[in-house]
């Protein structure tokens with residue numbers, strides 16, 4: 001069964017990079033430009049298997065999105081991965097406490113993403 005991923009980032013370039021990596025790893029990918037639209041997409045489209053989440057976004061930031069997703073039992077099995085810069089690393093604990101499963105630091109390679117997803121139990125190409 002195809003793994004369904006959602007890439008949430010207000011940077012179109014970053015969404016493209018992440019989406020391409022995930023498609024190359026065999027995932028089916030949707031995109032959202034902020035937390036609010038990501039949450040709406042999840043609520044309308046059923047549970048996604050994986051959500052990659054940027055921190056700084058308009059409307060609803062990454063931490064708020066994690067909190068909102070974790071407050072909804074329908075998404076209990078959804079894996080949440082924060083995509084962070086080194087300067088934001090101090091905040092990662094906050095996201096993990098809020099229910100994020102893993103984080104990836106920028107700049108990343110496709111191999112780093114693959115390893116993190118393998119760690120979360122996804123079968124990756």
Ligand SMILES: [Mg+2]
Pocket residue numbers: 009010011054055056057
């Ligand atoms: Mg951003």
